[in-house]
Amino acid sequence: MYGETQPIEAEALLEKANAMIAEHEDYFVGLEATEVGQNGNILVFRGNYFLDEQGLPTSKSTTVFNVFKFLALQLSAQYHLKQ
Template structure:
């Protein structure tokens, strides 16, 4: 399976990730990946987590976390960062 992992630039990967987010059935307006890093072969996506005034998670925060987890699972099997 690792034979199919392709190198990809960070910005190109973010474009792919945001297309997946927008087309996902659980998409919520405003969710987007703004950065990605790679740790031990796993892509880690980040972006706005929609915390409340006290800095605590909201229901939308859970949706963001789940979406970024989905991206990590799907895209880590396909890509590795070149930058």
């Protein structure tokens, strides 16, 4: 089902993801992946999306979305979550 990807524990994957986030050009303090799930062959990262008081996206929300998308593309090609 996962092709050529390696199995990895969620905690280890979050460590790798957060290291990549810290090196990303769009990084800002507080940007962090706190959860990861598997949806088919795609890894889905979650964390604070920095919504406003009404629950609407802010400029930081767009950055978080784009960085999590980057992680999904990069890491889904290499890993899948251990069952």
